[in-house]
Amino acid sequence: MNRAVHLIVGDGVVGRAAADVLARRGIAHALASRTPSPGLATPQRRVDALDPDALLGASADASHLYLTLGLPYDARVWERDWPRVIDNAIAAARRHGLRLVMFDNLYGYGPVPLRQPIREDHPQQPPSRKGRVRQAIGERLMQAARNEGVPVLIARASDFYGPGVRGALLFASAIERQLQGKTAQWLGDPDRLHSYTYVPDAARGLVELALDEGAYGQAWHLPTMTPAPTSRALLQMSARLLGAPQRVQVLPAAMQSALGLFVP
Known part of the structure; x- marks a missing residue:
């Protein structure tokens, strides 16, 4: 096993899946989070990514620093905390000579509706x-790559599905109900094409990129369901597999706030 550690900051489903990929490949790794999870076989370290000294200390023996963490789904928290997390990660990468791997989503693209297919050069408005x-x-990370000598890559994925995914809309409002033999519920247009990313595929792609020296200095899209299905088609497929009703109940937009699924 290689001695230099791949440190994964964030022990959610993507971080754990990436750790599994690294373990299968015999690459030393550790998960880092503010509250390590009991019972995990993966080595864990206690670190708050908002604490620059803690992140510096936790990454001192690392060769790669992955950011797979999530923050509370609140725009005010994102505006306050994400720049700090990124600056701390860049500082650690500069201090220790790390390769910095950012797991990202598609939120930075626009205007909506997004162009199809969504490619890495999609406008960011x-x-x-x-x-x-x-x-x-994303711009801050690429600035660090261009001007500060930090090897950075950004790997973007769409909405998740797969083992361990519980908080995503696809599971919480639809598949969880199908598992109980109930009709799936959906917020929005179920007949619009929508991209979905299978977590194990995303994790394998993330590690492949991290290990490829030629991947740094740019953004990539991780493997995602192609062509994009409609949400209705995907839910009808899961209904057949689970023996649940084929119907999809479309919820009115007015229920967004009541369900707690929308935070500006």
Whole structure:
């Protein structure tokens, strides 16, 4: 096993899946989070990414620093904390000579509706506050790559599905109900094409990029369902597999706030 550690900051489903990929490849790795999870076989370190000294200390023996963490789904928190996380990660990468691997989403793209297919050169004119945060931190990372000598790559994925995914809209409002034999519910237009990313595929792609010296200095899209299905088609497929009703109940937009699924 290689001695230099691939440190994954964020022990959610993507971070854990990436750790599994690294373990299978015999690459030393560790998960880092503010509250390590009991019972994990993966080595863990306690670190708050908002604490620059803690991140510096935790990454001292690393060769690669992955950012797979999530922050509370609140635009004010994103605006306050994401720039700090990114600056701390860049500082650690500069101090220790790390390769910095950012796991990102598609929020920074715009205007909406997005062009299809969505490619890495899609315009970045996001309509939302969260999207503008993602755009800004992406620009900050690429600035570090261009001007500060930090090897950086950004790997973007769409909405998740797969083992361990519980908080995503696809599971929480639809597949969880199908598992109970109930009709899936959906917020928005179920007949619009929508990209979905299978977490194990994303994790494998993330590690492949991290290990490829030629991948740095740019953004990439991780493997995602192609061609993009409609949400209705995907939910009808899962209904057949689970023996649940084929119907998809479309919820009115007015229920967004009541369900807690929308934060500007």
